[in-house]
Structures are given as structure tokens and as C-alpha cells.
Amino acid sequence: MDFKTQVAPEGTWAGVAADALLVVVTAGADLPKGLDAPLAAVLADALKAGDISLKAGQQLYAHRVPGMKAARVCFVVAGDGSAKAVAKAVGTGLATLKGGGSRHLAIGLAAPAEAAAATAEALVRAVHEAVYVYRHTKPSAPPAPKLTSVSLLCSKAQSADVARGMLRGQEIAAGVELARDCANRPGNHCTPTFLAAQARALGKSHGLKVEVLDRKDVEKLGMGAFLAVAQGSDEPLKFIVARYQGAAKTVAPVVLVGKGITFDTGGISIKPAAEMDEMKFDMGGAASVLGTLRAVAGLKAKVNLVGIIPACENMPSSRAVKPGDVVTSMSGQTVEILNTDAEGRLILCDALTYAERFKPAAVVDIATLTGACVIALGAHRSGLFSADDALAAALQSAGDAALDPAWRMPLDEEYDEALKSNFADMGNVGGRAGGAVTAAMFLKRFTSAYRWAHLDIAGTAWKSGAAKGSTGRPVPLLTHFVLGHGG
């Protein structure tokens, strides 16, 4: 998709040459003031006829409006001038326009939008969102929409800000799409080996240094917890390390650690059959690390960023780890594996220990870690855990700015008691109560060497039901966070 800014302030849209013009108006009582006469006439007429009202979510399609150069005009009503509301309205309009014959769309805001850059970023992402189609294993997927180019109309004064926001939106959208395409692929396609190949391809296209460790390397490192999860599967494990260097070598990197369980059956503590297919999305954390690397590298950000992905399957077999088995993690701490379905924390704890070697400015792990987090927060906000107030605040505000929000959860020491074991330094599960928090407390035991935060994306990484599919979250949050971190 090709995006451009076009200097065309409100009042000059009648002459805009595009196949379709999408006009965003804000909810309220009054018609927007500065509209071109032909547009104002259609809108006033439709309002009078009761075919549209100025309420959020409303829209009106008009074909060949006299006096307009664009053949199609679609009005959409945004709740207010926020980037979020404007992007939502554009999504509504695109649902109408994308199936049609338009190749070139122009978008005009007849609304006093807040920061032009933030709005432009959100618009670009909304367009990508509206036209995304998963097709890798579905030959019968609908053909790609004809839409190939989009112009954002703006005033001359705004155009630099709009261009900047647009670029950010495009790179974030590309990162989101990479994450979605990885996570939507089924477990027999998206294997640990496939994730490693994706990382290598990204390394080639975006100038990353990529290293992939195999079982032997992981054994040498003493990653007993990661190995225990992988041992039940014939699918070879991969430990992926991808590095982007955008700042001086001496600048401490941000390290992202993504859970890469390419399928989670639960292992010997096997899961029930219902919705088990959705456990192909259990590598959503890994996918978001790849997507963020792509976005940050694409923006040539002046930061150093390391992505670490422990990837394997969690399968039952005669060689699989059993409940009660005790393993030694890379940190030297031992773990009693009481439930083989709490595997995410086992692969992450060794990756968190491995992260120490980068002397990181901060480490953020991202994981579809607990069903309990879905119960706590639902599908709108990711769970955010950190003992570091400044780091938590930075992630929270990155999520808000990126329209990819998170919500801080507690990490009080009292929760740690649930992990006590008579046979090892800790068990790998607490009780059912506070399950998202005890999982985070488990990870915390491996993070004393650096500033650390954990994002539980079990509720936000994918949608269930008719719209089943990966969301690409939290690539937007992470990209904003990393950009904010290194300037």
C-alpha cells in the first residue's frame, strides 16, 4: 500500500482527483463548517432526510456527487477528534469502500483532530487493518482489494507532521502484519524452524544479526527448563537471537523476550479438546518480537534492540516431562514441574537468564502466558507487570499512545508464597487464584540482574469466534516503547 500526504485543506476537496474521498466528520449537532459546497449540500440533504445523523459510527455513501472530482464520496462520523475515534471511523468507511472499484482513496478530516502525527499514524494503521487478509494456507481467500494508494489530505502547516506519523504508521503496520501472518499460520506450518527462518529472512531484509541456537547449544548453556518443555516433541527446538543496532555499540540495548510455543497441547497435563486449536497462537509473544524488530529497524530508530525467542512445541509423549519432575534452570535454580501446561514460564525463565549477557537497559518479556489474565482483563488490555514504576509507566503510556493499551497488575511479595515446593527451589504453578500474578512472580525470580517488565497478552494476541485470528498486538505498544527509549 502506497501512502502520500497531499496538501489540500478543507474547502478544496471538490478538486481532489481520487477514486474515492472519505470524509471524516465529528459527532455533534452542527454540520462541519469549512466543507466544500457540494459536500455540504449532500450531507445537509441526507441529514434532513434522516439518512445519516451526526452520531459516532454513522456513515453515508454517495456516488458521483455533482461538483466533486472524486467519483465516490463516503462520509463517516467519528465520536470525537481523538486519533482512536478517527481511526475507528475510517475503519467503518473502508468496510464500505474496500470491496468496490477504488484504487486511489483520499481521506479528509473535517474534524478538529488532535496531534496531526498521531492521527496520521492511526489512520494508516486503520487502512492496513481493513485490507489485511490471511492467505498463506487458504487459496480461496478473497482477492486483495483493488485499493493500492491512499492520500491523506492536510494543510501545508500540518504536512510535515502528517508525513512523520504516516511513516511510523506504515512501519508499525508492517510489523503488525508480520506478527499476524506468523501467528495465523497453523502449528504444522509455523514450527520453531519456521520462526527461525522468519527471523533469518528479517535479518536479511532489515539488517539484523541473527543467531539460531539448536538443542546442543541449549544443552551446553544449561537451559534445563526450556529443554524439559521441548523434550516431548519431535519438532526440533530453536533459540533465536536477533539484534538490531541503531545506536553506538556502547549503548545498552532494550531486550524483548517472546514466548514461542508453536503449539501448546498442555503436554502430559493435557488440555481439553475445546478450542485447543487456538493454542497455535501460543507463539504470539515471539511473533510480536519479530514484528517489533521489523518496525524499529524499518524506522531506522537510533536504539539498540535485541529480540530473544525460545521456540518449541509442548507435546505429550513417552519422552515428555512428567508432573513432579524437577529440572535445573540456566540460573541454577531448580523447578518442580507440577503442571506441564505451565510451560511458558519454563521456556521464558531460561531466556531471561540468557538476556543478562546483553547488560540490558531493560528487558520486557511478552507471552500468551495465562488463561487467568484473560479472566482478569478480557481482550482489551494486556496485563503489565513490573516492580519498576518508571518502566511500568513508560510501557503503559506507550500502549496508550499506540492505541494498544495495557493495565498494570501487582507483584507483591506475598504472591510468591504460592510457588513454594518441598522438592525444588520453586514449583512452576501457584493455585488457581491470582494465576496471572503467580506466573509473573515465577518469572520475576529470574530477573534480578536488570530492569524488567512482563506483558501477559493471553487475552489480546488473538481473537476467537467468527473473527478468529491474530491481532498483531502488542507490536504497536512495543514499537512506541522502544522508540521512546532511545530517542
Ligand code: BES
Ligand atoms: N498458553 C497457555 C495460556 C492460555 C490459555 C492463553 C488459554 C490463552 C488462552 C499457557 O501455557 C497455559 O496453559 N497456562 C495455564 C497455566 C496453569 C496450568 C497454571 C493456564 O492458564 O491454564
Ligand code: MN
Ligand atoms: Mn500451557
Ligand code: ZN
Ligand atoms: Zn502456553
